[in-house]
Amino acid sequence: MGKREVYWWLVVRTGTCFAVFGLGALGLGLVVFPALLLFVRDEAARRRQIRAIVHHSFRLFVALMRGVGGFTYEVTGRERLGRPGQLIIANHPTLIDVVLIVALYPAGCVVKEALFRNPFMRRVVQSAGYISNASTAGMIEQATAALRAGDTLIMFPEGTRTRPGEPLQFHRGAASVAVQACTALTPVYVTTDPVFLPKNRPWYRVPARRPHLCVRIGDDIDLSEYRDLPPPRASRMLNARLQEHYSRFLSDGAGYNAALKTQASRATGTGGGREQQRRIVG
């Protein structure tokens, strides 16, 4: 196949996946969830079931995308996800990362307000009890209440997808919610190589080579030093720390990916590459 055919094949493939996702979401929102409304009276139980359905649908979708060769991925530390009152924070380099994380655990999520107006996604985010970021004060109120009620919640401190090539910018909302209400704060680091479905790039501009996604779930961040401070000071300090922590990790992560590539390109993989890899990860 020529370069042009490969490109069009990738576009058709990604487009089909998007169509499946949209129609799937529509089907869940219009048929499956209203049906649940009839059979499951208890609201909390129903929301748990809806989140479980979304979780399994996303698992299917991830399997589909991987199956058709849309991307490859690896996950480490998934056992650390899913504790009551746990706040999961992640950087947001791609449209797909939230799908991957929800495919790992049926958590609640703070999502952009536009999804509550999107005809395909509207009913899904509403039924699953996801939280809108429309107003900061309202979001903080709902997110802290959800965590205190024992929910596991995903937040993206960037507030939107990462702008490739620009320094990471964290908003204080996630840190504020964390210091006030979470039982554990768990960082998730997402990297994609090459850049895949980032901000400000239409989906049909697919990368030339198959993207590889890394989802690393890190150790909990110790919040004890922030607990006794007034929230505004605590959240400022935590936010600065998180932003610094992620910036450092992600620049190391890029080094890690480069090291992997060097290793793979060497036909006779010696210990040298692996040692380098270990050093960078540690």
Add this chain to the structure above:
Amino acid sequence: MLEQIRESLADLFEIEPERIQLETRLYDDLEIDSIDAVDLLDRLKRKTGCKFAVEDFRTVRTVGDLVQVIEQKLVAA
């Protein structure tokens, strides 16, 4: 009321009381954003025993505006 606001701002944000005058702008001069506002209002609610909603403060720009809104609420209560 200004004294109470000064005290709250000092505790919550470590802002020196002398920096807080009636014409001081909360966002531009003191860097108090919408997230801080929630905490500040929460604290003032507890201190004054007065109930107010975030919407009441939509038009507040300066410390003076804040004092005015709270005093109006206290009179109305």
